[in-house]
Amino acid sequence: MLSLNYNKVLRPAWVEVDLNAVAHNVRTIKRHLGGVKLLAVVKANGYGLGAVMMAREVVANGADYLGVVMLDEAYELRRAGIAAPIVNTAAIYPDQADYVVDLDIEQMIDRYEIAAALSQAAQRANTAARVHLKVDTGMSRYGVHPSRAVQEIQRLLTLPNIRVMGLFSHFPMSDGVDKSFALLQIERMREIKRDLAAQAIVIPLWHMANSGGVLDLPSAHFDMVRVGLLNYGYWPSFDVQRPFELEPAMSVKAKIVAIRDIQRGDTVGYGRKFMAKQDERIAILPIGYADGYDRALSKIGQVLLHGKRASIIGGLCMDATFIKITDFPEAKIGDPVTLMGFDGEQNISPHDIAALIGSVSYDVIAQFGRRLPRVYMRNGAVVRIDNSLTAQIASA
Ligand SMILES: Cc1ncc(COP(=O)(O)O)c(C=O)c1O
Structure with a gap:
């Protein structure tokens, strides 16, 4: 029983935190304050x-x-x-x-x-x-x-x-x-x-x-x-002066865990809120509203896949989100998807998500729950992972 090392288990959905960004922001603010x-x-x-x-x-x-x-x-x-x-x-x-x-x-x-x-x-x-x-x-x-x-x-x-x-x-x-x-x-x-x-x-x-x-x-x-x-790394609103550069520190990512081809007339998710008007390909992301990914994003949210935008369809589940990948024929199980943050030139900011759900960026970032492991990066490398469900996976 429980003889394996569960510290090695990493849920394929996580919050990534750029420690260099936090360091930069704090130093910049301190300088600004005199x-x-x-x-x-x-x-x-x-x-x-x-x-x-x-x-x-x-x-x-x-x-x-x-x-x-x-x-x-x-x-x-x-x-x-x-x-x-x-x-x-x-x-x-x-x-x-x-x-x-x-x-x-x-x-x-x-x-x-x-x-x-x-x-x-x-x-x-x-x-x-x-x-x-x-x-x-x-x-x-x-x-x-x-x-x-x-x-x-x-x-x-x-x-x-x-x-x-x-x-x-x-x-x-x-x-x-x-x-x-x-x-x-x-x-x-x-x-x-x-x-x-x-x-x-x-x-x-x-x-x-x-x-x-x-x-x-x-x-x-x-x-x-x-x-x-x-x-x-986020401005409180777009009405404030921005006298220095901030670096956004938080990203939310998940890997595709399932892909299915659906046919015209098939429905997707609870409440059958999405009905395919034509044959489509969809992917399942293992993250849902119980993780703080707001359920109001159902049908209106977007994610980044291969540096391009893909749309959320159907209703968000507690632990899963459906995205339409008909235009991504090369997408496969295991591909990383960015729910918040940068993928190449593209960015989905907390402000973008807040605007969609009628809230504020504070709410968007603070909602991401402890069930999502926190992966800490410094100089481009993972320096620590905190997983509240298994244990802390410390390195460096
Ligand atoms: C008493 C108090 N001070 C300061 C802050 C920091 O606010 P902000 O995140 O806008 O800097 C908060 C956050 O809501 C607060 O409750």
Whole structure:
């Protein structure tokens, strides 16, 4: 039983990550920022590219901080031996305070109860808990109202074993054409800064800008910016300034596992949504909506085969996708197909897919699930494969 080495099993559908691209992007962003610190957001499995590998790569190339949104994500990084400073930018419950201290991370605060629980946890551990107060300048997600920010900081400063590391806010729209609301948010932050300065209260790290803010709102850079999407090589929208070159880091590929010739009148897939009007040749790709390849791509999506576009037909299955290859007489089982990324001159970007399914590039890349192995490339060679179903296949 199970006597073979399953590390050698590689599902013929995978996410390919170009580590050189991530390194280039992070270095370029750091250069653009001058002396401003960079918190690299690696939540959601590093936007789909793999949290641990992304964390290592961004830190190796100059990121000062890592950003996550839950303790589980922080645990994954710490367990992998990542010692860099981490901020959990989302909410926790009071009974999780000991974990924040144990993980040695910095925690977003927008409720006094959490700060009090952290203070107690830190006293028990004979250490200090580090916190960042979040101010809600317009996102209505986390954060205290700007009118209460100064008062909240004063309360935090009275708590034993609490170190206030930062004060931050978030933009709901930094990458649109109209910047008026974002500028109003920045003004709300500046007002708090002035009020705190008047009371001689100094907070080391002010941070606000996400990818759009880095590009278009220099007055929001403050001491640190929190960047996700740009690190992975994608612009947050087409309305932003593009002052440097980015290299897209993620591709999604699969190999043809079956080819069939169908006749006029035959139907393809669940719901019999595609009926052949003439004889056709179709290929089956072993990847489906359970892998995060959006089911809305049924009938409208395209893939790249031999450097040319092929159309998705029928409905996407949970684990399979049908493409029409009537115009590819040379196609055979085992041929690689690119679902996202470059094949020669052709490219299907996350933005292209997002436009088809009525979503955003963030959603497209973050959806690709852990069932797809992550194949990491450096200088054109595979340096590591992470396969959550079998084990990690480490090399180099
Ligand atoms: C609090 C916070 N900061 C920063 C970011 C990074 O955003 P972006 O990927 O646009 O750089 C996110 C991501 O949504 C976030 O939730």
